[in-house]
Amino acid sequence: MASVLRFRKLCFLEPAKCSSYDEKIKKTDKKQLFETHKIDGKNYESANVSLLEEKPNKQHQRRPPKEWKCIDSCCWTIGLLCTLWWLLLFVYHCLPANLPGLQPPEPPGARLKRSGVTALHPVVMVPGIVTGGLELWEGRPCSDGLFRQRLWGGSFTEIFKRPMCWLEHLSLDNETGLDPPGIRVRAVPGLVAADYFAPGYFVWAILIENLARIGYEGKNMYMAAYDWRLSFQNTETRDQTLSRLKSKIELMYATNGYKKVVVVPHSMGVLYFLHFMKWVEAPPPMGGGGGPGWCAKHIKSIMNIGPAFLGVPKAVGNILSAESKDVAFIRAMAPGLLDSEILGLQTLEHVMRVSRTWDSIISLVPKGGETIWGNLDWSPEDHACDSATHRQFDMKGNDTDGRRGFQVHESTKYGRIVSFGKPASEVHSSEFPSLRSQKKGSLHNATPPVASCGKVWTEYDDLSRETISKVFENKAYTAGTLLDLLRTIAPKMMRRAEAHFSHGIADDLDDPKYNDYKYWSNPLETKLPEAPDMEIYCLYGVGIPTERSYVYKESPPGRCKSIPLQIDSSADGNKNGCLKGGVYFVDGDESVPVLSAGFMCAKGWRGKTRFNPSGIATYVREYKHKAPANLLEGRGLESGAHVDIMGNVALIEDILRVVAGASSVELGGDKIYSDIMKMSEKINVRL
């Protein structure tokens, strides 16, 4: 009887068990169960009854008529994945911040703080092109709900959600170079403007953090955010950005115990700040009316990071065919945007149309003409592209190293910033006429652009076939003739922008015409302010191949391809290692060649020259690029790349020391790895 009771109990309990963990136990129980049955012969009938009663019941309770369908298993899988993900996330959050053994290197700020470095001079940061965030203040109906949201910077989600709307809002007016009617896009103010470009992609954040470690905070740091699409003078006209910068510097000077500020501009910000220094001392209404001693009174030193003083060849590629390797981070950050599939075949056209309305790009066109950048047969760089020392620079040639090095010295003609066809980039200039006749035939085969290509208007559509073929005939362009080329193919843009920027070298700096603001951002056409105590640093990375000149070809005829030129990416140098994918490389920081970054500090302003009448001290500090050793380092602590250098420990340390009051002597003066001195020697500029 007892066994029956036990049996009943088991049968009743069983359905309640929901998991099958204890399957085995159950099994053995059952065995036991029936063994007892055998023994208790008398009672087997009643037992059977209960079995009969219970079994079907159990079956119904345990398995309701539910079938394991595909959708169930889908749900199951998703659920499992989610749970696992949360579990991992939870574990990750529970981990101590620093795993033993993965101790991150101590940030330079903490180290310097221990050695007694503290905040002294206020710091002004001037971001470069594309790194600053832009937000919407007024827009067309299509931009509903984006008020005060970032259009540029941040996650760029709007590109994918409403690409045409996005492009429309980022364009400027083609005539005025200001906002189109009904659209107001403004720079994000404050440190958040450029601390991170996109989530996780730092620009100024590391520097800010290290400055904070030695005691900096919101009151003695200022991010001079400006709308980087506008020409420099227009930022003042529209947003009074220069006035704000002036007022902020004066305020910080006054509230921090009359300590002069240290300015840290990056990339194009260097030119912007050059413009500012001229503007602030110029009399109103064109200038800021600060008087001739303003810079001397308020600025301790300018620490230019990756300065594009003399422009970047990349800008040319961008203007000509919207194609330079990465003048904007667009390509790096949102590769999808440039893929032809998203907007059809017209992506590049769209990008070109938008970027051509941005005047600021013109400020980056190489300055100083052939004197600086070399002519058809000469260039200051005689740079050996040696694959062994350069990352990402694999050679395909079969030649031995020695021979290649030799060839390089012979043949690279960097002076030809744009040449049409690989032969044109290599032969001596006297041989051009022979090339010219060959090429002509193919041009006439090209079909003219078709009118059905919709709204994508680029200035190329306005050009006649003859003009374009004339462009091709000219074979090679140097930094001097390049401007003529741009005027031919982008007349409207150049007309607009040349009122704001100039690219020559001044003969006589005292000529009153140089008081016009269009010269202020060109270091070769302005004098530095009268401030003998100021210091100018050029801090930049070296050791990365940097675009210097391009081999172009005619675009294959396509229905909607209205850009007639494109980089001839098939042109690889087999003997000449510096040519790869249609681009000639030199030493630099991936965006700015050494020549542009270093020349002014190395020669143009060194000592008392006519560009630097008061003899402001200049220093060249180069940082050799070293790729991050492992993934944990992220973008590297010793990187020399144009933006990644902002996380370079050595650079940060230099900046911290200077803002804390160190003189250049304590810093160690010049630190040079490249041939910048030799190159500068070769450039004959009257000083």
Add this chain to the structure above:
Amino acid sequence: MAIMRRRKGGGGKRSENPEHQSDENKEKKGKESEENSKSGSANLNVNLNLNLHSGSVAKKSRKKWSCVDGCCWFIGCICSMWWFLLFLYNAMPPSFPQYVTEAITGPLPDPPGVKLAKDGLKAKHPVVFVPGIVTGGLELWEGHACAEGLFRKRLWGGTFGEVYKRPLCWVEHMSLDNETGLDPPGIKIRPVSGLVAADYFAPGYFVWAVLIANLARIGYEDKNMYMAAYDWRLSFQNTEVRDQTLSRIKSNIELMVATSGGKKVVVVPHSMGVLYFLHFMKWVEAPKPMGGGGGPNWCAEHIKAVMNIGGPFLGVPKAVSGLFSAEAKDIAIARAIAPGVLDRDVFGFQTLQHVMRMTRTWDSTMSMIPKGGDTIWGGLDWSPEEGHACSSKKNSNDQIAGYNRTEDLANSGGVKYGRIISFGKDVADLRSSDIGSVDFRGAFKGNNLANITCRDVWTEYHDMGIGGIKAVADYKVYTAGSILDLLHFVAPKMMKRGGAHFSYGIADDLSDKKLPNAPDMEIFSMYGVGIPTERAYVYKFSPAAECFIPFQIDTSVDGADDNHCLQGGVYSVDGDETVPVLSAGFMSAKGWRGKTRFNPSGIRTFLREYNHAPPTTLLEGRGTQSGAHVDIMGNFALIEDIIRVAAGATGEEIGGDKVHSDIFKWSERIKLRL
């Protein structure tokens, strides 16, 4: 892990052909029971059969729908649904919610910015916003080890995620030094700067955002709007000492005036920002080094109008209870936003103590203690608001009824609002002659109540002995005047610190309390009315002592039928939920009206009251006609007034005074030499 994987395998297999298996299953079971029902001779057979089966049974049931599977399935379902909804939400055209709202409630009125832009209004005067207490964001610049990874993250404002993750660390960082009222060593918390400082307090909870959006419609942008964000925990002068905030505001106003072609600024302070800006106006004209050195005409040259929103010019009674027992209904919006923080179960019983310890280090709360003493706030037996009718139900919509009832109530003696704190309800109602109060001021504080068991929750009450506490309660009734003595008694350290920065009396010689000399300036007092607002409290002893704050509001005390003003131990009057009408309106209604000794140059003042109307539907969110202290920032009428003034209108042009409450009557009753 292994278990999960096994299940996954099982599940996969099962899903391959579920029908077949279950059929097979049924068949077997059927057979089993059939066999079992046979005679005992078959028993052996059954047994064998079962043994044979046992292998397959084990296999079979391992694939059964187990609990874990069910969980996974459930989570999977939820996740998929969630993603699907999220996808739908993202794919939804942005105008959809508006469309739905319009379908339900009829066409919405245009936001004031759009409407006025159509009328041709354009941005003219630059606008300066001065946020109030608690609404501004604070971020970490330097912290202790426990705040790792929070560099430049918001500790105050935003999601308040850290409150839950590391509450003690958070409290530690948000507190100021008890002696200096500045940062404790090793901690740097700084205000967020820019418009983002106070546009949204928490995600979705707007403060200034609606106003900013509407101003942008008529052409305002970053260059002619400025958020004067300051660290609202500090005393006003300390914001200058530590962060040079006042200098920054001065410099920014000067810059905006210069860059907008000499147009003066319109200042829009809210809540405590009103007091902050008053401080600024005095500071900026005072000579250096204490002041800003702007000279005596700075305000006249740079400020067109000051449009105070919900300004507690004369303080708020709420601040008293906040300081006294950390208990005011909602002195910080913290309670509304993060109710969990104040729930006692989060940190055990010490939440309020922690809050009190933290808020007592904030000097700024002392700026809100009722000012003007008995003259303004009423003595033991009278108060300016006497006769106010609290029809708690209808109060909001129904002013006329209120006026009628005033007559009746006036006869019955009315509520004695003047007694800001009373111990016990009877005391609150008695005539003053019947109250036997014992002076507490000289009372011996007795031994330290707190021993080590209270751990690190230190509040100044623990320095007081039983005797002291008893003495406090024996005094029975406190008016605005004696409140100060009370606070000096219970929180001597805080008051010593705060006394250096604020004063609460009415000046006899007002050399430093006058408005600046700027006859063209205009001062607007804009505030909501029609919401019961805390005015006086009934206190009692806390049930247990040890680590407790010894007093608490006696929430069991409710008014009798004829007295709705007392509810849950709190007497309420008309106001905007935080600031009583008296405090918000008196200065503009009487104190500054015309040429008075407080307003020697005769700056024109305007009263603009906004009657509270709660949102009719949920879709309206926090309402477009709200009069509540913070929600009023989304009130369309208020926004329209501000936009008109910013676009150049004067006080007369927007309609002069607009009064719904009894403020003029009450002001009459206040005998103040002008």
